[in-house]
Amino acid sequence: xxxxxxxxxxxxxxxxxxxxxxxxxxxxxxxxxxxxxxxxxxxxxxxxxxxxxxxxxxxxxxxxxxxxxxxxxxxxxxxxxxxxxxxxxxxxxxxxxxxxxxxxxxxxxxxxxxxxxxxxxxxxxxxxxxxxxxxxxxx
Amino acid sequence: xxxxxxxxxxxxxxxxxxxxxxxxxxxxxxxxxxxxxxxxxxxxxxxxxxxxxxxxxxxxxxxxxxxxxxxxxxxxxxxxxxxxxxxxxxxxxxxxxxxxxxxxxxxxxx
Numbered sequence: 001x002x003x004x005x006x007x008x009x010x011x012x013x014x015x016x017x018x019x020x021x022x023x024x025x026x027x028x029x030x031x032x033x034x035x036x037x038x039x040x041x042x043x044x045x046x047x048x049x050x051x052x053x054x055x056x057x058x059x060x061x062x063x064x065x066x067x068x069x070x071x072x073x074x075x076x077x078x079x080x081x082x083x084x085x086x087x088x089x090x091x092x093x094x095x096x097x098x099x100x101x102x103x104x105x106x107x108x109x110x111x112x113x114x115x116x117x118x119x120x121x122x123x124x125x126x127x128x129x130x131x132x133x134x135x136x137x138x139x
Numbered sequence: 140x141x142x143x144x145x146x147x148x149x150x151x152x153x154x155x156x157x158x159x160x161x162x163x164x165x166x167x168x169x170x171x172x173x174x175x176x177x178x179x180x181x182x183x184x185x186x187x188x189x190x191x192x193x194x195x196x197x198x199x200x201x202x203x204x205x206x207x208x209x210x211x212x213x214x215x216x217x218x219x220x221x222x223x224x225x226x227x228x229x230x231x232x233x234x235x236x237x238x239x240x241x242x243x244x245x246x247x248x249x
Contacts, residue, residue: 011161011162011163012163014161014162014163015159015161015163018161033222036192036222039192040192040194040226043161043162043194044194044195047161047162047194047195047196050162051162107195107198107199107229107230108194108195110229110230111194111195111226111229111230114229115229
């Protein structure tokens with residue numbers, strides 16, 4: 001099954017986007033922990049787009065989320081028309097840095113990379129496309 | 140929307156947060172922590188029992204509050220859910236914050 005939704009690039013839409021992904025995760029047969037991983041990954045990706053990708057005012061400030069269920073699990077594709085940004089090029093936060101010297105950023109992308117089983121980025125037709133896969137647990 | 144209830148117990152202040160914390164509402168938690176620290180309260184316990192979801196935006200507020208307290212008091216966490224604890228571990232914050240399984244244990248730790 002493949003289903004797409006378009007959300008306004010606003011933080012108030014985060015809860016609705018998480019709910020959509022959770023519903024599709026259930027249909028894909030993911031367990032509760034895996035569903036929350038997907039919710040967090042989508043939340044962090046969307047928050048980044050709102051904060052960085054759509055910094056300057058523009059006409060099409062929307063975010064399209066497509067969920068595809070398969071035997072493998074759930075694939076989530078997030079497309080935005082904001083500034084080109086490859087989240088996978090961000091450095092991994094260093095946990096040995098003392099608290100006072102830490103910058104409180106970069107965790108969101110780190111969550112995406114840690115919690116999802118496969119993450120790919122592409123810039124196509126002036127759009128950012130982030131594709132993430134969460135496997136269904138084997139029982 | 141999240142709710143934060145604040146209660147003073149002698150030298151301690153307990154903040155009980157409830158809701159799903161993301162970048163749309165994390166500043167509400169940050170403001171609650173700032174207001175408590177701003178009136179000179181430095182020994183804090185944050186009860187997370189009713190927070191079943193927290194994104195990195197919530198973690199940023201916790202770290203911001205802890206940084207404001209450094210060397211003068213502490214922000215200790217009680218009863219995080221399995222999911223919230225997991226994000227703290229992935230962010231490497233489980234070694235920065237003192238985390239307790241109950242409010243009583245967090246209170247007694249001071």
